[in-house]
Amino acid sequence: MANRVPSLIAPHRCSYNERLRLLERRRYFNIHELCQVVARSVGHSSDEITSFTKVAEGGSYRVFEATFQDGLKVMVRLPYPSTLPHKYGIASEVATMEFLRLHGVPIPRVFSWDSSTSNQVGSEYIIMEKVPGVELEDTWYSMTLRERMDVVEKIVDIEKILFAIRFPASGSLYYKDSLDSNITTANMSPDISQKGTDKFCIGPSSELLWWYQMRDELDINRGPWKHSEDLLKAVGQRELTWLRKFGERRFPREPLYREFYDRQKVDPQVQIGSLLDYLKVAPHIVPDREELNQPTIRHPDLSPSNIFVNRSGEITGVIDWQRSAILPIFLQAKIPKHFQNYGDDDSENFRPPTLPDNFDSLTENEKEMEAELYRRRQLHYFYLGFTNRNNKPHFHAMGTYDLIVRNRLYDTASRPWEGDNTSLKAELVHASAYWSDIANSATKGAGFPAKYSEAEATDCLDIDTKQKNADAQMQKLRDFIGVNIDGWVPNESYNEAKEKEQYIKHEMLDAAETDDERRELDEHWPFQDHEELD
Template structure:
């Protein structure tokens, strides 16, 4: 048995204290403390739970929390788990005077180990000093103290996250929140940063780790390696590669693709696309990483041409990594009281950092992309209930998109200027796809290369002699048509999977609430029966469908 579990069940006074605190909130057993209990997965659940299983010394955590506010553990009133996300578990440690400390512990699967915590702590301190409302860090560890795990201790922000209430706000309430978010983003865009990378305290970086000192910093803040998961996913953490920081935008663009090339050379092997629903499109054939390596080399050839000639578009900018309703705290009158969850934050050149948060953007809608003021249909009042609900939702999305852009134009000129660049979205997409960990899918980067070649005259900078350099890659029309058809097929699969996930009531990774789990499993079983019956007359296709069914347990490494 794990030694931490033994400590929690032993009769000594310190451990009995921790257990009694846990018991105050029905968390007396180690399962509740150390295991994920906030939902279920309808497939590969053992793996998801193992990724989130974290044993730690609860007594030491409480001691660290009390010490962080110059208190004794006897001042602690309760200790309870309050949240579990994709990367972290959060505990509330309430004091007898009514104050609270939040302890956030990343799962063992959260990467990069040590650096993710170290970077978030430094980022929180940095943005807080520049007027961004974020939790104040009271203490932290990168895993080398008595707690036996990484953690961050933070003050509890006033207010509460908007969460699902966002969809019920009035127009004026929604506008109030959007404006405040844009104003906070404007502060981020105006911060002076020396390079791209992630923010750290120099003391938390190992000797020899590349870093660039932050100008004017008196407490050792610096730019260090990128803390984003994609740089460390799988065996990528074992690679001896350039992870930043980078002062040159060209290096920013090229390094992620070089990282993937290094991984392919060291670890790449043919595999099925990770998204099992895609596999029929590829005739259930494993995909060759050498094909992706060719696309990465093509990308590296065009990358220098993606750098804007306007130097302002290359200035380093810090953005919130996951700006969505659960990470925005507001008061009762919808004043923004804080932004949480800065884990995996990145600093990138403005042209790559720019972009509308997915929470606000509505790019799939033609009216939104044309920046037209939204209006409800003239016959809205006479519509039936279902049509009215659809029209209301369409208006809400257009409303957010339009006013996010409008407020950005008004108060955040650097961001607005970057958003106005005609090929900005394409540059950001190909940069993102070139750096994404390869998991058996070559199509996204291949299609990006098609779009870049088709828009080369808009992308390439004019040379001093007035000419445009030739595109470094050449694609035959037959190859373009092949890639386009494949991309369209995969988009159809995406739409179908989104529809089925909606019917099942699960997220894209199979997660659902504890309450809906049994119903989701039963629905998945029925859909499976229907799917296999539909191909019952084709033995090979039935065998492949059964072997690669999207909602069964499966080996994620094949």
């Protein structure tokens, strides 16, 4: 086995700009030294390793499994060079895992870690125990209704543990000795440190958007934040600072948006104006109720592929805690993406899910579609029902309607600017319409801090609707082709995805009414190699 080997992506292909994606993930490391570190971390010799195999390519990590002569299996995770934030990412993830383990959350134990590339391995790494059981994603379809209910309740019970922890500030978790002395931190409250967690602190947020696209170069407030208002303002100030330093006229990243801006380059000064308006509004949308401002931690991607269960249906481990953030509960309260079924009338009105009466007479294809809808409704219904019963703080926060408007405003203000001058302004216009509901008591009687004429607001909302429709069209295309938003597709589905993509392109070219439309569609087709502005 060579000492230094390149580790490349294998189980997935990218439908466009694949060369760039592979370069971002190419990692050279010293596999001999890594095996030495792995063995030492569990009190073994590297000579006892019988196999060292790559088992997964995640969104942020390449995952290996080391097997020893005595049958012990150890997981090794190496981040890609493109995985952000450097240093803070791993330091925060391992601290989060250990802190939550101490509170009873089923998380694999970390044996060793290093958040620097200046080591003998030549890479950051995390070495941890292998979680027994299988991914929930692999067993969900074979479960009975009762088994599905039980596992969703167990997931909610894990979240109940998270929501019960009282943090003194928002930010991300770290070991105290992992941060430089000049980094601002917040110490744990006494009631937390009594649980043996006084070696932890809250430091800068490890969420991606605080470090993305040269934001790591900015002199900004990345936390911790003791007050919700400070966090809301910091997000807007971050994007404002980035635009003033790096913002240039550009075309929107989403090709379908271009017609909404007369196919002209977009001026960042418009977005700067919207961010200044957001900063006027932000201090006034902090909820009055103290419990809605309680800093709370959640799993950043609670998907079935990150939850392991055994044959008895017990949850044996929850993995992938990278970029976990502590945020005020009013920003955290929502059904996880993989458990929600918004847009469906039955789910949104909390109706018990049922299969249609004529299910047995449907075609196989229709049965498959109805069964999938039934599954999504079950997840939504069970999650909401058990949260209502077992995790009241989360349920009550989700049921506060005005938080939805505040949440959308915060989320939109925090998005990197990619030539979209409409979305943030549209959320501000929406907020102005609900001002009496979302403004805190001190400013409820005052007018909305930003002013928009009726014509300006109408034009903005019209473009926003068109952009949302364009987003929906693009998602339908991705779903049909079988690629995610970044263009990744499973290796075994690559050829089929390319055939579908070419079929759709030819259909759209045939449907175009003019040569100019065909030329523009061909030039800006989103599923082909193209220059990346971001």
